[in-house]
Amino acid sequence: MQDLRWKLIVIAVVTAVFGFLAFTQPMNLGLDLRGGIRLELRVDVDEAVAATVQDDVEGLGRRLADEGIGAPATAYSGNGATMTSASDADATRLAAMIAEFYPNSYTARRSGDTVTMSMLAVAEDGERDGAIRQALQIIRNRVDQYGVTEPTIQRLGLTGERIVVQLPGVENPERIKSLLSNTALLELRLVEAGPVPTRQALLDTQGGELAPGYEILEADPQEGRLVGFYLVSGVPLITGRDLKTAGLGQDDLGLPSVSFTLNTEGSRKFSAATGANVGRQMAIVLDDKVRTAPVINEQISTPQAMISGQFNVQEAQDLALVLRSGALPASIEYLSQQYVGPSLGQESIDQGVMAALLGLAIVAAFMVVYYKGAGFNALVALALNIIIVAGVMNALGAALTLPGIAGLILLIGMAVDANVLIFERIREELDIGKTVRSAVDAGFNKAFSAIIDANVTTLVAAVFLFQFGTGPVKGFAVTLSIGIMASMFTAIFVSRALFDVWILRRSQSLSI
Amino acid sequence: MRILKNPNIDFLGKRWLALGLSLTLIAVGAVTLVVSGGPRLGIDFAGGSEVVVRFATPPDLNTLRNVLGGAGLEGATIQEFLSSPFATEANEVVIRATGLDDSTDVDTVVSNVNSALTGLLGTGGTGLDLNTAARGDLMTMFTQANPMGFNLTVDPETAAAVYQAQAGLVFEAKSEVGLFTDWAGLEAAGLDASVLQVLKDQSHFGAYAIVASGFVGAQVGQDLRNQTVQAIVWALIGMLAYITYRFEFKYGVAAVVAIAHDVLIVLGAFALAGREFNLPVVAAFMTIVGYSLNDTVVVFDRVRENNMTLRRVSLVERFNASLNQTLSRTLLTSVTTLIVVSGLFVFGGPVINDFAFALLIGVIVGTYSSVFVASPIVYAWLQRDAAKRH
Numbered sequence: 027m028q029d030l031r032w033k034l035i036v037i038a039v040v041t042a043v044f045g046f047l048a049f050t051q052p053m054n055l056g057l058d059l060r061g062g063i064r065l066e067l068r069v070d071v072d073e074a075v076a077a078t079v080q081d082d083v084e085g086l087g088r089r090l091a092d093e094g095i096g097a098p099a100t101a102y103s104g105n106g107a108t109m110t111s112a113s114d115a116d117a118t119r120l121a122a123m124i125a126e127f128y129p130n131s132y133t134a135r136r137s138g139d140t141v142t143m144s145m146l147a148v149a150e151d152g153e154r155d156g157a158i159r160q161a162l163q164i165i166r167n168r169v170d171q172y173g174v175t176e177p178t179i180q181r182l183g184l185t186g187e188r189i190v191v192q193l194p195g196v197e198n199p200e201r202i203k204s205l206l207s208n209t210a211l212l213e214l215r216l217v218e219a220g221p222v223p224t225r226q227a228l229l230d231t232q233g234g235e236l237a238p239g240y241e242i243l244e245a246d247p248q249e250g251r252l253v254g255f256y257l258v259s260g261v262p263l264i265t266g267r268d269l270k271t272a273g274l275g276q277d278d279l280g281l282p283s284v285s286f287t288l289n290t291e292g293s294r295k296f297s298a299a300t301g302a303n304v305g306r307q308m309a310i311v312l313d314d315k316v317r318t319a320p321v322i323n324e325q326i327s328t329p330q331a332m333i334s335g336q337f338n339v340q341e342a343q344d345l346a347l348v349l350r351s352g353a354l355p356a357s358i359e360y361l362s363q364q365y366v367g368p369s370l371g372q373e374s375i376d377q378g379v380m381a382a383l384l385g386l387a388i389v390a391a392f393m394v395v396y397y398k399g400a401g402f403n404a405l406v407a408l409a410l411n412i413i414i415v416a417g418v419m420n421a422l423g424a425a426l427t428l429p430g431i432a433g434l435i436l437l438i439g440m441a442v443d444a445n446v447l448i449f450e451r452i453r454e455e456l457d458i459g460k461t462v463r464s465a466v467d468a469g470f471n472k473a474f475s476a477i478i479d480a481n482v483t484t485l486v487a488a489v490f491l492f493q494f495g496t497g498p499v500k501g502f503a504v505t506l507s508i509g510i511m512a513s514m515f516t517a518i519f520v521s522r523a524l525f526d527v528w529i530l531r532r533s534q535s536l537s538i
Numbered sequence: 539m540r541i542l543k544n545p546n547i548d549f550l551g552k553r554w555l556a557l558g559l560s561l562t563l564i565a566v567g568a569v570t571l572v573v574s575g576g577p578r579l580g581i582d583f584a585g586g587s588e589v590v591v592r593f594a595t596p597p598d599l600n601t602l603r604n605v606l607g608g609a610g611l612e613g614a615t616i617q618e619f620l621s622s623p624f625a626t627e628a629n630e631v632v633i634r635a636t637g638l639d640d641s642t643d644v645d646t647v648v649s650n651v652n653s654a655l656t657g658l659l660g661t662g663g664t665g666l667d668l669n670t671a672a673r674g675d676l677m678t679m680f681t682q683a684n685p686m687g688f689n690l691t692v693d694p695e696t697a698a699a700v701y702q703a704q705a706g707l708v709f710e711a712k713s714e715v716g717l718f719t720d721w722a723g724l725e726a727a728g729l730d731a732s733v734l735q736v737l738k739d740q741s742h743f744g745a746y747a748i749v750a751s752g753f754v755g756a757q758v759g760q761d762l763r764n765q766t767v768q769a770i771v772w773a774l775i776g777m778l779a780y781i782t783y784r785f786e787f788k789y790g791v792a793a794v795v796a797i798a799h800d801v802l803i804v805l806g807a808f809a810l811a812g813r814e815f816n817l818p819v820v821a822a823f824m825t826i827v828g829y830s831l832n833d834t835v836v837v838f839d840r841v842r843e844n845n846m847t848l849r850r851v852s853l854v855e856r857f858n859a860s861l862n863q864t865l866s867r868t869l870l871t872s873v874t875t876l877i878v879v880s881g882l883f884v885f886g887g888p889v890i891n892d893f894a895f896a897l898l899i900g901v902i903v904g905t906y907s908s909v910f911v912a913s914p915i916v917y918a919w920l921q922r923d924a925a926k927r928h
Contacts, residue, residue: 058889061617163761181755182588190754195623367618367628370889371603377887385881389874396539396870429818432882432890436825436897439878440832443871447836450867453540476839479784480832486780487773487828495769496762502821506828
């Protein structure tokens with residue numbers, strides 16, 4: 027009795043909470059039903075090619091240095107570079123190296139002390155294609171993490187460098203645009219000198235010329251506490267690839283900052299680098315701008331670091347998001363921004379919604395005809411199911427598409443299964459002559475293992491799909507999980523409480 | 539109300555028949571798949587064409603959909619480019635289609651769009667329609683009229699070069715405004731006065747122009763597809779582990795085989811019906827897997843229970859008893875699910891028809907497989923073990 031009262035209170039609370047979530051805010055509708063925003067953007071693939079050339083030239087420089095050969099003076103030209111060595115012999119060695127280490131990427135021509143390397147067309151196409159594919163992947167990650175569901179992200183043109191992104195009903199297009207186009211290249215570099223107010227002043231301290239293997243970077247002008255130029259090591263100690271995760275943190279003044287954790291490989295490198303460079307400064311560089319340059323006080327083996335600065339909470343969150351999702355291979359430029367209408371006609375939408383509701387109504391009617399009184403019990407469970415699922419979907423901000431609605435209705439239609447299992451079992455128990463009370467008890471008890479195992483098996487599958495899937499697959503896994511849990515709750519808990527109420531009022535008969 | 543009262547069907551006795559049926563269905567599907575070169579991929583997986591059209595007056599989208607459907611672009615989606623999120627009509631729309639005969643050939647789609655729109659809107663005047671004219675059309679017109687009075691027999695090259703440049707100016711002006719509706723854009727384009735006069739005399743402005751067209755890549759590219767396959771494999775492993783933990787390894791394997799059976803048959807049915815694979819269909823397949831799994835585990839649960847309570851009864855009878863005891867729930871659940879799915883299939887409209895089709899077949903096959911595939915596998919395995927022990 028006491029027990030039952032508590033159960034009814036729980037049910038009332040659940041109904042109220044999810045009902046509130048489901049009905050007080052408008053449903054988030056997908057591109058097909060409501061339309062949204064369409065962004066066309068261009069990935070600067072030439073930049074990606076140039077970056078690769080630069081990486082490879084620097085790699086060659088290191089190999090040359092290993093052999094005691096000075097780095098050549100290099101002039102870059104998009105997909106190639108012209109390198110002038112100190113002597114003909116050095117140049118010959120350089121040309122041989124290019125042939126040896128990059129046979130499938132570059133052709134090298136030597137004339138005197140000058141080597142001209144240029145990327146092979148096939149390799150260049152590969153680079154361009156790779157850059158677009160990587161950009162697609164990262165944009166998808168960011169959209170997913172931002173929480174926009176059911177986006178469409180596609181490449182435009184067969185060999186195109188354009189990407190079209192469509193997002194359902196975005197309220198703040200500027201924020202998502204800056205999220206998507208933020209390169210977010212994170213590097214940790216050792217500081218050799220700095221900060222010095224101007225680039226020239228810094229060069230002067232180095233004898234007027236930049237030594238090979240070093241770079242000059244400017245402090246982020248947005249970052250008020252840091253000004254001037256730094257001379258930093260050319261090769262970063264750590265890059266964004268070594269990141270495990272990033273999140274919102276607080277600096278020692280309690281202001282919002284971005285904290286990040288390194289993965290195993292990253293922490294190993296970090297620990298070794300900090301150990302070997304105690305007393306020196308390390309610059310945390312984001313998109314080639316120095317964000318902070320703390321002094322390394324001791325070897326750091328806890329793999330955590332922080333970017334502080336003048337962020338508000340939202341900016342810090344957004345930066346953490348783009349760091350988590352990885353750096354873009356090249357910068358992105360927006361070509362157009364457009365609001366788009368729904369991709370489905372009103373006719374199709376009406377048809378689909380009508381069919382789904384019709385199916386639901388017939389199932390409801392069927393349950394009542396087949397199970398009489400107990401059928402109403404199932405109806406209550408069904409209704410509560412819909413409320414819970416709609417409430418959770420709404421709270422998660424999941425966008426509903428027409429196929430999504432059809433899927434949900436189907437899930438709910440399937441959810442009567444748990445009720446059917448219980449009712450059939452109660453009938454079996456009544457058939458062998460049990461009293462109403464013990465038949466209901468036995469029915470629930472015996473059906474319990476079947477309901478749990480059947481649902482948990484599917485739930486396990488859904489969890490794995492969520493963990494390893496992306497985009498639409500993840501969305502499906504979430505919907506599936508919510509549906510399963512709601513149906514288990516309504517069948518086992520709600521349905522049971524309703525039977526108890528029934529038995530309490532007239533324990534002699536059961537309409538089933 | 540009850541459909542069945544204490545059924546007593548010898549399900550296992552029909553297992554060879556069932557095996558034959560399953561293999562036949564799978565074989566038919568497999569052959570169809572091989573012959574047709576794999577499942578037909580829709581725009582989500584294969585990509586397609588995108589055509590942006592600008593209209594002089596906002597078109598009625600329903601009419602546009604019907605007209606395009608009649609011109610071989612049945613599955614095309616049409617979205618308006620709105621000036622604000624609250625706008626209700628627009629002059630520009632983007633059309634996406636997989637094209638005729640599944641070819642993603644942009645030119646084919648463009649010419650289909652053109653023929654559909656000309657059919658709908660008419661040519662809108664006499665002479666050349668500057669909004670749809672190609673460069674060649676303009677060249678022909680200029681050369682024939684020869685307003686600048688070149689001597690075409692002596693020096694055709696100069697004439698061609700000049701008129702080419704004039705045509706270029708027209709196209710520049712067009713890309714500036716998107717769609718010509720008056721002469722203002724052309725009058726400011728720096729055309730030779732005589733050429734402009736020829737244009738005014740011999741051409742007009744149609745009601746629409748194709749502003750852009752091109753190939754649009756798959757929404758689910760190779761990378762995403764590989765990830766999805768990986769996720770599904772992990773999900774299967776997770777399921778197998780859970781069933782092994784709650785039942786036995788044999789039951790897990792049987793469940794996975796039943797799932798593979800269902801997916802193969804539905805895939806075959808899809809190929810046979812010549813239906814298109816898009817994202818919602820993948821969701822349908824996953825739902826089928828969940829459904830079939832659910833059904834199978836409920837039967838297994840009963841077998842597990844009867845393994846305790848009916849120890850004296852032979853293995854065959856024990857399995858048959860379990861299947862008969864769960865039969866009414868098996869049928870009821872599949873009936874209620876089929877009601878919903880049939881509703882979607884019959885009345886749901888073209889968008890969810892493929893989705894509903896997959897589910898319709900999937901629910902039937904999934905119900906069948908838990909009775910005639912999963913259970914017989916466990917039974918055969920247990921019996922082989924028992925035979926070994928003796």
